[in-house]
Amino acid sequence: MDTVKPDIARIFAAKEARRHKLAALPFPEKVRAVVCLQQMVAPLLRARGKKVRVWTLDPQATRSIPSR
């Protein structure tokens, strides 16, 4: 059976840790992250003919989300 190499396992562990970090963000930060995800995905979905609307956030809520 194939095993995951230590380097790859480390990458997976880091990804998992990042997801836990994201889960612990305050809700307004998460909403900003959702809108960032929408901005990334919307062009792909529109290219497939799907109608989607990226949310408009309140002006004071548009600070950038924390980076990695």
Added chain:
Amino acid sequence: MKRTLQILNELEGSGVGDAMGATFYVEPLLTFDLDVFVVLSANVGDLISLAPLYEALRTRGYAEEGECVLVEGVPVQFLPAYNALLEEALREATETLYEEVSTRVVRAEHLVAICLQTGRDKDRERVRIFREQAELDMNYLADVIQRHGLEGKWKQWTP
């Protein structure tokens, strides 16, 4: 979003659920609409209708857009509480603050139970994420699962 929630607060017996509800407890989940469960009053034998709700929002200038109503730039999908689990989830939803605006969000344990009941592939994935990331009250969850007859699905999804 803040203004959207303020408008939704004016609707009695509502609570944020589905992907945005889950996002309160776990990592941000991609969604394009804000799903809001609502208790609608209906006499016995009457069909539950969202029409009065849509009409109330229309008079405030919020137009329908497909299955949603666009409220302050956010497409809101209203879902009637159509069974005992959803009614209970709304009764026991918790008040949470979003930038000084108090909003009612369905408890994580109820969101898990709703996923079990809905039973789609994405619900199964969401249950996995909840178990991994959310702080679930397992005794409370066990009671909800038992009360609504979801033990079989829970066992099947959480080997």
